Amino acid sequence: xxxxxxxxxxxxxxxxxxxxxxxxxxxxxxxxxxxxxxxxxxxxxxxxxxxxxxxxxxxxxxxxxxxxxxxxxxxxxxxxxxxxxxxxxxxxxxxxxxxxxxxxxxxxxxxxxxxxxxxxxxxxxxxxxxxxxxxxxxxxxxxxxxxxxxxxxxxxxxxxxxxxxxxxxxxxxxxxxxxxxxxxxxxxxxxxxxxxxxxxxxxxxxxxxxxxxxxxxxxxxxxxxxxxxxxxxxxxxxxxxxxxxxxxxxxxxxxxxxxxxxxxxxxxxxxxxxxxxxxxxxxxxxxxxxxxxxxxxxxxxxxxxxxxxxxxxxxxxxxxxxxxxxxxxxxxxxxxxxxxxxxxxxxxxxxxxxxxxxxxxxxxxxxxxxxxxxxxxxxxxxxxxxxxxxxxxxxxxxxxxxxxxxxxxxxxxxxxxxxxxxxxxxxxxxxxxxxxxxxxxxxxxxxx
Amino acid sequence: xxxxxxxxxxxxxxxxxxxxxxxxxxxxxxxxxxxxxxxxxxxxxxxxxxxxxxxxxxxxxxxxxxxxxxxxxxxxxxxxxxxxxxxxxxxxxxxxxxxxxxxxxxxxxxxxxxxxxxxxxxxxxxxxxxxxxxxxxxxxxxxxxxxxxxxxxxxxxxxxxxxxxxxxxxxxxxxxxxxxxxxxxxxxxxxxxxxxxxxxxxxxxxxxxxxxxxxxxxxxxxxxxxxxxxxxxxxxxxxxxxxxxxxxxxxxxxxxxxxxxxxxxxxxxxxxxxxxxxxxxxxxxxxxxxxxxxxxxxxxxxxxxxxxxxxxxxxxxxxxxxxxxxxxxxxxxxxxxxxxxxxxxxxxxxxxxxxxxxxxxxxxxxxxxxxxxxxxxxxxxxxxxxxxxxxxxxxxxxxxxxxxxxxxxxxxxxxxxxxxxxxxxxxxxxxxxxxxxxxxxxxxxxxx
Numbered sequence: 001x002x003x004x005x006x007x008x009x010x011x012x013x014x015x016x017x018x019x020x021x022x023x024x025x026x027x028x029x030x031x032x033x034x035x036x037x038x039x040x041x042x043x044x045x046x047x048x049x050x051x052x053x054x055x056x057x058x059x060x061x062x063x064x065x066x067x068x069x070x071x072x073x074x075x076x077x078x079x080x081x082x083x084x085x086x087x088x089x090x091x092x093x094x095x096x097x098x099x100x101x102x103x104x105x106x107x108x109x110x111x112x113x114x115x116x117x118x119x120x121x122x123x124x125x126x127x128x129x130x131x132x133x134x135x136x137x138x139x140x141x142x143x144x145x146x147x148x149x150x151x152x153x154x155x156x157x158x159x160x161x162x163x164x165x166x167x168x169x170x171x172x173x174x175x176x177x178x179x180x181x182x183x184x185x186x187x188x189x190x191x192x193x194x195x196x197x198x199x200x201x202x203x204x205x206x207x208x209x210x211x212x213x214x215x216x217x218x219x220x221x222x223x224x225x226x227x228x229x230x231x232x233x234x235x236x237x238x239x240x241x242x243x244x245x246x247x248x249x250x251x252x253x254x255x256x257x258x259x260x261x262x263x264x265x266x267x268x269x270x271x272x273x274x275x276x277x278x279x280x281x282x283x284x285x286x287x288x289x290x291x292x293x294x295x296x297x298x299x300x301x302x303x304x305x306x307x308x309x310x311x312x313x314x315x316x317x318x319x320x321x322x323x324x325x326x327x328x329x330x331x332x333x334x335x336x337x338x339x340x341x342x343x344x345x346x347x348x349x350x351x352x353x354x355x356x357x358x359x360x361x362x363x364x365x366x367x368x369x370x371x372x373x374x375x376x377x378x379x380x381x382x383x384x385x386x387x388x389x390x391x392x393x394x395x396x397x398x399x400x401x402x403x404x405x406x407x408x409x410x411x412x413x414x415x416x417x418x419x420x421x422x423x424x425x426x427x428x429x430x431x432x433x434x435x436x437x438x439x440x441x442x443x444x445x446x447x448x
Numbered sequence: 449x450x451x452x453x454x455x456x457x458x459x460x461x462x463x464x465x466x467x468x469x470x471x472x473x474x475x476x477x478x479x480x481x482x483x484x485x486x487x488x489x490x491x492x493x494x495x496x497x498x499x500x501x502x503x504x505x506x507x508x509x510x511x512x513x514x515x516x517x518x519x520x521x522x523x524x525x526x527x528x529x530x531x532x533x534x535x536x537x538x539x540x541x542x543x544x545x546x547x548x549x550x551x552x553x554x555x556x557x558x559x560x561x562x563x564x565x566x567x568x569x570x571x572x573x574x575x576x577x578x579x580x581x582x583x584x585x586x587x588x589x590x591x592x593x594x595x596x597x598x599x600x601x602x603x604x605x606x607x608x609x610x611x612x613x614x615x616x617x618x619x620x621x622x623x624x625x626x627x628x629x630x631x632x633x634x635x636x637x638x639x640x641x642x643x644x645x646x647x648x649x650x651x652x653x654x655x656x657x658x659x660x661x662x663x664x665x666x667x668x669x670x671x672x673x674x675x676x677x678x679x680x681x682x683x684x685x686x687x688x689x690x691x692x693x694x695x696x697x698x699x700x701x702x703x704x705x706x707x708x709x710x711x712x713x714x715x716x717x718x719x720x721x722x723x724x725x726x727x728x729x730x731x732x733x734x735x736x737x738x739x740x741x742x743x744x745x746x747x748x749x750x751x752x753x754x755x756x757x758x759x760x761x762x763x764x765x766x767x768x769x770x771x772x773x774x775x776x777x778x779x780x781x782x783x784x785x786x787x788x789x790x791x792x793x794x795x796x797x798x799x800x801x802x803x804x805x806x807x808x809x810x811x812x813x814x815x816x817x818x819x820x821x822x823x824x825x826x827x828x829x830x831x832x833x834x835x836x837x838x839x840x841x842x843x844x845x846x847x848x849x850x851x852x853x854x855x856x857x858x859x860x861x862x863x864x865x866x867x868x869x870x871x872x873x874x875x876x877x878x879x880x881x882x883x884x885x886x887x888x889x890x891x892x893x894x895x896x
Contacts, residue, residue, distance in 0.1 A: 005521075005524055005525065006524060006525070008456055010456070011452055011454060074826075077454070077825065078826070106554060107826075108822075108826030108828065109826075151536075151826070169868075169869075170618075170865070170866075170868040170869075173868035173871055174828065174865075174868055176871070176875055177823075177828060177871045177875070178822065178823060179823060371625065374625055375625075375626060375627060377525065377556075378522075378526070378555075378556030378557075380556065380622065380625060417622075417866070418618075420621035421618075421621065424624065427624055427625070
């Protein structure tokens with residue numbers, strides 16, 4: 001075990017291939033279904049909105065996919081990201097546990113999202129696409145894609161949920177600084193947007209509506225494609241740089257994690273850290289792997305494993321996943337990035353197979369852990385990432401109670417520089433907790 | 449010359465001593481004067497508000513000062529900071545110049561300020577002090593000191609210029625997240641604050657008033673000291689970690705800078721990068737060294753080299769420096785950290801001796817360069833740091849015109865995550881430029 005607190009990799013140690021777990025699955029993934037015919041989706045069904053190279057990655061049979069040189073050139077601007085041991089937090093908790101965290105907030109956009117945004121922009125550029133359209137909630141994904149598009153000379157159109165557009169002006173300005181065009185959604189630029197506005201001119205918007213607008217924009221413009229920041233297999237693939245680096249860095253620290261933790265919305269930072277460790281578990285060893293959700297939106301812990309739509313407006317293919325129902329509207333918790341009714345089908349499948357466990361917390365104890373972390377380690381975490389901190393702290397406290405050491409690794413997926421209003425709410429005692437009310441399996445779900 | 453774009457140091461390469469240029473000066477620094485007696489200040493004159501170890505550093509005859517282990521432990525949380533070569537910016541400028549930048553925005557507070565905040569908190573803690581009081585304008589320094597105090601178990605009281613307190617709520621919230629108490633200044637907590645409020649209940653405040661409040665708070669509480677984030681010799685000393693690391697990293701890149709550039713307010717990030725290179729110049733070699741100011745507040749380029757007060761209210765000692773007069777109120781440019789009427793006496797002296805040159809820019813071309821930088825390199829710069837980018841870009845463009853290579857190094861002192869409103873102003877064409885009107889040498893200046 002090293003005495004150091006920080007484990008850095010040189011440029012030559014940045015992974016040069018992404019890891020694909022699809023061919024290693026003991027049971028194959030249930031295929032996405034065409035929403036009209038309910039027949040398994042063919043790759044060409046996606047060609048109107050995705051470039052062929054990403055569609056191939058979505059279904060790839062290869063255990064690794066080489067990272068293109070131009071993507072590597074951009075990764076190198078901030079990767080490898082640091083792995084740190086939270087020695088000051090351990091001391092504050094008076095725990096014998098060793099707490100390590102992989103910090104993805106050093107990217108220019110402030111989170112892990114550029115890992116896939118850069119790759120998606122690259123493949124779209126190669127396919128001759130001129131513009132990408134996407135949706136964003138709190139703005140992490142929209143800013144990552146705006147940056148990536150700028151670096152490859154693509155235009156970027158972001159449909160931002162109106163309430164976030166109004167409440168989080170800095171994220172919107174960040175996208176504009178990188179040359180992205182940002183519209184509050186519902187907008188009058190699409191049929192789906194206009195339909196909502198006609199019925200409800202003051203609609204605050206939702207991720208579901210924004211997805212519909214971005215997909216429609218892409219599908220109706222030949223030079224424009226759509227990009228998604230989570231859920232899909234190719235997104236999980238690109239994010240595996242996180243876990244690959246973390247494994248090298250844990251080896252530098254001379255330790256093996258006993259538990260690997262990530263916050264969970266659609267699954268992209270969690271999958272990025274976890275998937276290389278899932279392969280270890282498939283080989284009969286490896287750590288416990290824990291996804292951490294908000295209690296207000298507990299897809300994995302309280303959802304149903306079933307075919308459902310990815311969006312509220314039922315435009316997407318049907319995918320088999322843990323879901324609260326595509327009509328579920330999560331309450332307005334501060335961790336906007338975790339407010340998704342569904343979950344990555346790949347990670348859902350792995351959970352069903354027992355490789356992954358899940359837990360959930362209300363936001364008050366999450367912010368309590370975030371404060372404890374920033375006051376010990378300095379870095380101010382995003383509310384999303386703070387869910388992982390809460391679980392890591394509890395694992396460390398259990399180790400103290402049990403009087404034994406434990407090696408804990410979590411992903412600190414982003415900084416909270418644009419989330420300080422939520423810290424202020426917590427400090428002023430104004431934070432509300434929401435418990436998932438429980439609901440019948442939504443009638444709208446397709447049959448399992 | 450390396451093909452890489454990023455030069456990282458291991459923990460064992462972080463400097464273990466600060467560099468003090470005072471004993472190498474060819475002519476000694478003019479001493480600070482007691483404002484009442486005009487006699488040179490004795491160290492004990494400062495003992496009411498600073499701990500003795502910092503006072504000793506202020507006048508130290510030693511060429512280096514060892515960095516204490518507990519300070520090193522905290523530096524290691526984010527230091528060494530990266531040095532990057534801006535290859536994508538070079539390409540965008542179509543220049544044969546090589547542009548390197550030292551990026552200090554990876555600290556938890558987002559700038560170079562923690563380099564001295566951590567040291568100051570440490571020495572105050574050792575002196576048995578329970579609380580530090582300080583002022584802050586835009587909030588960079590107040591947040592750095594709040595973090596440093598938290599890490600050493602000190603309380604921190606920040607007097608924040610009221611207009612910034614109202615306009616930059618995120619910086620205030622960041623201080624609170626780290627446990628700092630923040631008061632809008634003028635406040636009713638001090639005689640100086642109450643005096644201002646009595647005359648002008650709606651006063652927007654000023655750095656001068658906030659300094660008076662913090663100094664009064666410290667001077668009237670035995671368990672409380674004062675901390676300053678720039679100008680003083682011990683601050684410049686602590687910041688030399690920047691330049692020391694940069695020299696090692698430039699050696700890794702296999703290049704020597706021909707010009708070294710930093711933005712200039714009080715002088716702390718500029719001095720931190722420049723001072724190790726000043727020693728080279730004293731040895732008859734070394735690069736050009738350029739300070740970059742806002743045209744709206746051009747202390748070095750248009751000020752007078754004379755004894756003047758450090759604050760508006762004339763509470764501080766008289767220091768010999770380039771000054772626009774302690775009664776000069778700079779216009780409200782977005783680079784709030786560069787709105788200081790004076791300058792570090794050490795750096796003023798070095799400029800007078802010819803080791804340093806200075807230039808100035810209005811804010812519109814500064815933001816133009818900031819946009820060009822972030823769209824090429826990703827990182828979103830603070831408006832202050834963007835002054836250095838502007839000058840670096842112009843040096844690179846001169847190299848293109850001259851058809852020759854040139855190695856340029858600048859300090860990117862912080863990120864602009866809390867300054868996006870100013871980017872929005874620039875993008876909407878609403879940014880105003882201010883030129884320094886010129887003024888007679890203020891009558892209030894003491895005789896040179």
